[in-house]
Amino acid sequence: MKYQAPKGVIEYFPPRSRSFEWVRATLLSQIKRSGYQLLQLPVFEDTELFTRGVGASTDVVSKEMYTFEDRGGRSITLRPEGTVGALRSIIEHGLDRGALPAKVFYSGAFFRAERPQAGRGRQFYSVGVEAVGSDDPALDAEVIAIADAGFRALGLKQFKLEITSLGDAQTRALYRVDLLAFIEGLDLDQATLVRAEINPLRLFDDKREEIRDLMSKAPKLLDYLSEESRTHFEAVQGYLRDLNIDFEINPRMVRGLDYYTGTTFEFVHELLGAQSGIGGGGRYDGLMEQIGGQPLSGIGFGLGVDRALLAAEAEGVVDQAAFLTDLYLIPLGTKAKTVALSLSQELRAHELTVEIAFGDRALKTAMKSADKSGARYVVIIGDTELNSGSVDLKQMRSGETTSVTLSSLVSTLSAELLTW
RNA sequence: GUGGGCGUAGCUCAGCUGGUAGAGCACUCGGUUGUGGUCCGAGAUGUCGCGGGUUCGAGCCCCGUCGCUCACCCCA
Incomplete structure (x- = not known):
């Protein structure tokens, strides 16, 4: 065989491509019913947009981006995630100057230069929403509910929703000091210490038993929340209960993108192996400003189409008859x-x-x-x-x-x- | 980036201690007049991932390389 698809890309061809189409369409239909409108975005952006928006120290930016120089000498990067590009477009076209919250959705391919694995390709597909310009906790609940409804519309059952609050910038700064002090008191290997230095929260995500034990005694971010953050988070939980959406508070939840603040959530599927996150998102208070927009809060999610398909196949709920x-x-x-x-x-x-x-x-x-x-x-x-x-x-x-x-x-x- | 496993027909795989390839499924055609799912018959298909080495001779041994896969890491 002379030519092969580039390393790590997943291709969908018949008959499975139908299932892929079904998953994406199903997730999207829930989004459209909630009044979100399409943003048809480029798959590449100025590199700087991602380094500023996602955060230069994140793994995504520091070692997983497909970056190259175009013919005009500009540094271009294939989008590794959707939020930053969506916000750039919202700002550029003044959508944040109209009715608020501005509610948009996107769907398409994303790129990260990682070692391929089950449920992890170098090109993957997400559908996502962003709602910018409202800090109403009911909006948080609605955004979460849309994602939940999408997965349920596929027929998925064996997943759970984890939520937490990361508080505001000051809260996290205070917490970080205490957490680092705690970590310094631990006996850790070099590689782990390096990871802790970049983002101490990462240690909560370590799969090793001994590290998990050590970290179970670490201070919890939730205990540091400001009055305002705590009230907001409690309101979100209240709405979710009213909506009968089951969730679990996971105070150790770690997100790899720097922009998240306040409400943060993740959908995890039981049958998926190491890459079990089928969707996630959260609030981002400083991000609009960070990339040159108004100081508006926003919230959004990204759902993994590839992984949702794997989950649907694992649960045996793929709807063949529909095609x-x-x-x-x-x-x-x-x-x-x-x-x-x-x-x-x-x-x-x-x-x-x-x-x-x-x-x-x-x-x-x-x-x-x-x-x-x-x-x-x-x-x-x-x-x-x-x-x-x-x-x-x-x-x-x-x-x-x-x-x-x-x-x-x-x-x-x-x-x-x-x-x- | 690190580590384990694996690369033989479209798919799943077999191939004994080295002697230049096979099965099942799928596919195409047929089993006399215009009707499928079963059954029977026939047929096509591979530079045995790629490159080098050892050997009279390599799918089987050695080295390298590419890819797949699983895990770490990270995340959708």
């Missing part, structure tokens, strides 16, 4: 082919999914193809049918046939399909 062909047309002869082509055009105009058997194959072979396509109905068009003007509509599942005139095929099929 079956309604009718498979088998023309016998040149004249029949012309009829089949125009008939298919008409049927498709009525939102029916129609396929035609191509290639002058034996009827038996064409029937086999029809069977493999998963088509619900088959119609054969030969000289007999052309002369009589009526066809046998065969239901593949039962094998039964009904005689239908060509002119009433559309109405008959539409009615039949309602009963599926």
Whole structure:
């Protein structure tokens, strides 16, 4: 094989590409129903946007970005996440000067130069929302509820929602001092100390048992929250309870992007292995300002389409039936082919999914193809049918046939399909 | 970036202590007149990931390299 896809990219091809499409469309439909509008964004941005927005010390920026120089000598980076680019666009086009909160969604590919793993590709797909210009805790709850509804619409059950509050900038500065003091008192190896220096919170995420034990005695950020942050966080929890959305408070939750403040959440799936986060997000108080906008608060999430698909497959809830062909047309002869082509055009105009058997194959072979396509109905068009003007509509599942005139095929099929 | 496992037909894999490749599934065609899912028959398909080395001879041994995969790390 001469050419292969670049290392670490996941491609979706039939038949699985249908499932991918279904996952993405399902997640998006929940978003659209909540009044979020599309932002169609570039997949690359000025490198500086990410270093300033996401944070230069984060792993995402410091070692996972696809950065290159374009022909004009500009430093360009393939987007490693969605929030910063979305906010840049909101600011650039003045969406934050209109009705607030500005509510937008995006969908597309993101890029991180990481070592590939189950549920982790170098190009991955996310759908996400951002709501900018309101610090109402009810908005936090709604954003979380949209993501939750998306996963439930897929039929997922074995996931949990974890939430916490990271407080405001001052809170975290105070907490950081205490946490670092605590960590200094621990006996840690060099690599771990380096990680702690970059972001002490990371140690909460360490998978080693001994580190987890040590860190269980560490001070908790939640105990440092200001009065205002605590009230906000409690209000969010109250709304979530009212919405009957189960959640768990995870005071040790760690997010790898620097901009998060206040409410922060993550959806974790039980069946996914090491890369178990299927979505996450939170509030970002200083971010708008950080990248040159007004000092507005905002909140958003990103949902992993690839991982949601893996989760749906693991739970066995992928909806295959949603994509079956309604009718498979088998023309016998040149004249029949012309009829089949125009008939298919008409049927498709009525939102029916129609396929035609191509290639002058034996009827038996064409029937086999029809069977493999998963088509619900088959119609054969030969000289007999052309002369009589009526066809046998065969239901593949039962094998039964009904005689239908060509002119009433559309109405008959539409009615039949309602009963599926 | 670090470590483990693996790379043989489209897919899943077999290939004994080295003698230049096989199975099942899938695919195409057929089992006499225009009807699928079972069954039977026939057929096509591989530079055995790539490059070098050892050898009379390598899919099997050695080195390198690329890729896949799982984990660390990190996150969607």
